[in-house]
Amino acid sequence: xxAHPHPTSEESGSIWKILNVIIAIVVGGFTLFWxxxxxxxxxxxxxxxxxxxxxxxxxxxxxAAAPAATETPAAAPAATPGTAPAPAxxxxxxxxxxxxxxxPEAAQIALKVDVANPLAYDIKEFSVKSGQAxxxxxxxxxxxxxxxxxxxxxxxxxxxxxxxxxxxxxxxPDGMAxxxxxxxxxILFHTKLLQPGQSETIEFTxxxxxxxxxxxxxxxxxxxxxxxxxxx
Numbered sequence: 001x002x003a004h005p006h007p008t009s010e011e012s013g014s015i016w017k018i019l020n021v022i023i024a025i026v027v028g029g030f031t032l033f034w035x036x037x038x039x040x041x042x043x044x045x046x047x048x049x050x051x052x053x054x055x056x057x058x059x060x061x062x063x064a065a066a067p068a069a070t071e072t073p074a075a076a077p078a079a080t081p082g083t084a085p086a087p088a089x090x091x092x093x094x095x096x097x098x099x100x101x102x103x104p105e106a107a108q109i110a111l112k113v114d115v116a117n118p119l120a121y122d123i124k125e126f127s128v129k130s131g132q133a134x135x136x137x138x139x140x141x142x143x144x145x146x147x148x149x150x151x152x153x154x155x156x157x158x159x160x161x162x163x164x165x166x167x168x169x170x171x172x173p174d175g176m177a178x179x180x181x182x183x184x185x186x187i188l189f190h191t192k193l194l195q196p197g198q199s200e201t202i203e204f205t206x207x208x209x210x211x212x213x214x215x216x217x218x219x220x221x222x223x224x225x226x227x228x229x230x231x232x
Contacts, residue, residue, distance in 0.1 A: 106133035107206070111151060118145035119224050121216075127230040128206040138191050139199040146196030149216045150179060153229060158186040159213035163222045170219035180217050193218065206231050 107128045114120040128134050138151045154162050165182035169175035179193030188207065191200045208231065215226035 104129055104132045106135050106203075109134060109136040110139065111136065112139040113142040113149065115142065117224070118142045118147060119221055121151075121225055121227055124227045125230060126227075127232060130206055130209050130231050132206045133203065134206050135201055135203050136189075137199060137201040138194065140194040141197060141199075147221075148193050148195050148218055149221065149225065150181065150191050150193045150218065151202075151214055152181060152190040152217045153188050153212055153214045154184075154186045155188060156210045156212055158184075159215060159222075159226060162186060162213075162217065163215065166217035166222060167219050169217075175219075180219060182217065188212065 107126075109123075109126050109128075112122050114122045136151070138149075140146075140149050152162065162182060162184060165184055166180055169178065169180050169182065172178075176193075181187070181190055181193070189202055189204045191202055194200060210231055212229040212231065213226060214229055215222040
């Protein structure tokens with residue numbers, strides 16, 4: 001067997017010295033690294049806090065510098081061109097309504113048999129206004145010569161025609177029953193045939209202006225017993 005040489009004590013001491021130096025260098029490097037890292041982190045943290053404080057201080061200043069908002073009243077809308085102005089308030093009815101003309105009072109006409117002539121009316125003419133209400137009363141009373149009579153009012157210019165028709169009824173068997181009043185469109189208003197002592201009132205509205213004949217249509221009476229209603 002070959003013999004192996006053993007290291008001397010001087011060689012062993014040199015090796016350990018070298019190992020200790022290496023360990024010291026490694027530990028020192030780690031320590032230095034951590035120290036540098038700590039310093040850098042502390043500096044960065046300090047800078048961050050300074051920035052936060054600066055922002056915090058700047059924000060109130062900005063709020064203080066901003067002017068308070070003033071509420072401005074809304075302006076009235078401008079009139080649109082072409083828009084019609086609001087209509088004026090209507091005038092009162094009393095100011096605008098035309099004055100109403102009062103209707104004329106009803107005309108009161110009273111006819112009777114003429115005392116001097118029992119075949120005539122006591123009134124030969126009377127006047128009313130167009131559109132006026134008329135109340136005509138015929139009183140068939142005569143103290144000496146009582147006879148039947150009536151009052152028939154015809155259109156203008158119809159007297160002769162109506163008297164001719166009345167004369168034709170003298171021979172008609174129903175002439176007396178009809179009151180000797182002809183059936184004619186020319187007759188406007190009439191009383192019935194009144195016996196002596198009777199009276200009757202008829203009411204009508206006066207027609208258009210003109211002269212309207214009235215007469216007794218008992219056969220033969222109307223030649224004298226007639227008159228004119230003048231409408232104004």
